[in-house]
């Protein structure tokens with residue numbers, strides 16, 4: 410997975426589809442609508458980033 414910042418962020422959750430594709434989900438989406446559920450990757454800047 411190459412999602413940029415998300416790959417080292419504690420708010421990332423990796424989702425695997427039935428077909429084996431992997432998606433980077435942002436858990437901040439649940440509490441803050443400014444963050445898309447599936448951000449366009451690679452994410453290079455994010456105000457919500459927190460290192461895992």
Ligand code: SF4
Pocket residue numbers: 414415418419420421422434435436437444448452455456457458459
């Ligand atoms: S908070 Fe930002 S860096 Fe972290 S998972 Fe969400 S979009 Fe990615």
